[in-house]
Amino acid sequence: MLERALTGDKRYYRWLMFLLVLMGLGFASYLYQFNKGLTITGLSRDVSWGFYIAQFTFLVGVAASAVMVVLPYYLHNVKVFGKITILGEFLAIASVTMCLLFIIVDLGKPMRLLNVLLYPTPNSILFWDMVVLNGYLFLNLLIGWNVLEAERKGVHYPNWVKPLIYISIPWAVSIHTVTAFLYAGLPGRHYWLTAIMAARFLASAFASGPALLILLAFLVKKYTKFDPGKEAIDKLSQIITYAMIISLFFVGLEVFTAFYSNIPSHMEAIEYLFFGIHGHGRLVPFMWLFLILAIVALVLLINPNTRKQEKTLKIACLATFFSMWLEKGLGLVIAGFIPNPFNEVREYAPTIPELMIAIGVWATGFFVLTILYKIATSVKEETAPSI
Amino acid sequence: MKIYDARYVLIGLAIFVGLFTIPFWYNMGRAVPPPDPKLDTPVIQQMAVKQCVLPLAEIRTGHMQLLNDWRTWVVRDGLRTYVAADGKTYNMSLQNTCMDCHSNKTQFCDQCHIYAGLEAGTVPYCWTCHIAPKENQ
């Protein structure tokens, strides 16, 4: 099936070349980081995780959100998801790839990466995150590939795939739960020390992931002869609506607990994010942008007329994706370190090489995604009944 | 038997073999002097019995394993004294014990490491943390 990725029109190759250039720039920046050390990033003694880990956290959510098409299709026999499921699974593969790359570029000693396997440490959540992420990658590769190959041959997928599909459903939940546990179990990081962290992560994932999936489905529909189906997009947009409402509700819960209890350490990170403290407020504009985008998304999603119209739905999806990216992919990780354990504010901003590396990783993810979607849509075009 | 696309297969194979054997081509015709590790440091010369912590054959082939064991015992197990086969005890330390005698890193360690094609000072990367002895050159 892989050979389908090798044939395409000019636009397809141009897009791949464009991604390759970005990947090359990212790789060059990474070589620079590899030689100089992480000093080339904006990270510091006080904010020791930043843009890389934030992207990682956000993308685990996008990967986990594949369950939002897999679960209805395979467990509840929601037929309308039949065509879009493979797109969800392949999006998960690309996302997990990016997650793993973001972890690697964040390491101070990347060549010692395999120490995690050499000295397995079950008390470390990071060890479990490695296990569940790699497991999820392999599950989706096996399932997506076999189901698609069966479809190409016009047969039912092999029986041994079925249990894997069932396993992949709780497994998707596990990857984001474990990722939330990375943060939620640390004493002294009050912004992260919340029991609803995993729930928050899942809710925002089920909004941002399907939002991206809808946008991708529109792109696929535009550029190929494969139509994922209006009903599937309708259903997905309903899922996004609920997930977005729950997501913002959860953020509200955090605000209530912090401010009604009036415990300074619980309020400080939120104050820093939305108003700034001790005269520092680098993230304030981003957090207000998050709020505005979230409200725009909610208005467009809750109203059935705008939700069902392609144009407004696209805007709603973009707004959902970027608002969640700001909240989770930026604010959550950085504000966990502010103020630092000495109640001092040391701010963080990513540097140019740091952003270049991140763009390189995103480009790699989209490269993988493009190849996988090319294969999937080619197979779908071939097997579609001719009219 | 017929090979499909024989031309491409053979060209590909030739390129592969060429690339794979690059180390041989790269070093061809270059005379590399055999390693000559020197033992003429002041400390070693003053020793009555010139004996390392292990017999020569064992230390020559197994020094990396020994260093790894020392590392584990010292850093992780908190044991810092090594009891050799002859009952003699040593402070397990690359920087302090090994290099006290072998204070000539460039004439001793590097001799074989470079001959074996390891990048001097980089592989094995002992010396990014451990401080190499000062040599008067």
Add this chain to the structure above:
Amino acid sequence: METSRRNFLKISGVCALGLTALPVADVFGESDLPKAIKNPQALTGQHWAMVVDMKKCWEKGKEGCKDCILACHAVHNVPDIGSIKEEIKWIWTNHYENVFPGQENEYNVKNLEGRPFIALCNHCTNPPCVRVCPTQATFKRPEDGIVMMDFHRCIGCRYCMAGCPYGARSFNWRDPRPFIKTELNMRFPTRERGVVEKCNFCAERLAEGLLPACVEACKVGALSFGDLADPNSVVRKLLASHFTMRRKPELGTQPNVYYIV
């Protein structure tokens, strides 16, 4: 036997996996190795702890004294990077309201304001850094409770820095060697780029029968080091006769650095 390319690839894959079992076989093949023992002259304890008498430090020490810091950083080849962002420190000072955040009120801060408090790794009884480390590169020594760093194993993920509620850990964002401003201590290694470091309660000095460098360097005896498991130890006597504080006790980490104010 007929074999397809597919089967051939399958079998090679399984064989390649089998090769990974080699190290397991090596472990079983190991012979008896010569023994490694504890240094006979080592100071031994079951539960090392430190008592910092800030009163003594302020009242008897000279203004701006940094003897403990300088001694520690010189002995351990701690670099002076010269930027707050990449600062590396094993023992340092900060204000009361920073070392004990949330414990200040507007009246006591007036008395304590500007007064330097000594901060270092607490060698917690329940260390979160050890709990989170994915490779056991940081670990708690079972025999004496020191929280150690294994610089050979650290992958530089910095999860321990997120886990430590005391800001005791520093990361080598760049090669530290050019920034070692003190005379190089040839008996102790430096660190390299990409690993986390922190106070090790002078494990290397204890092994030689010496007290930690900071304790030894303090001329007014404000720092005391000893074994909490020994009722006659200097630290137990100080704890019995003084009111002491620990940093962030509510987190359940059980710090082993105590403060007399």
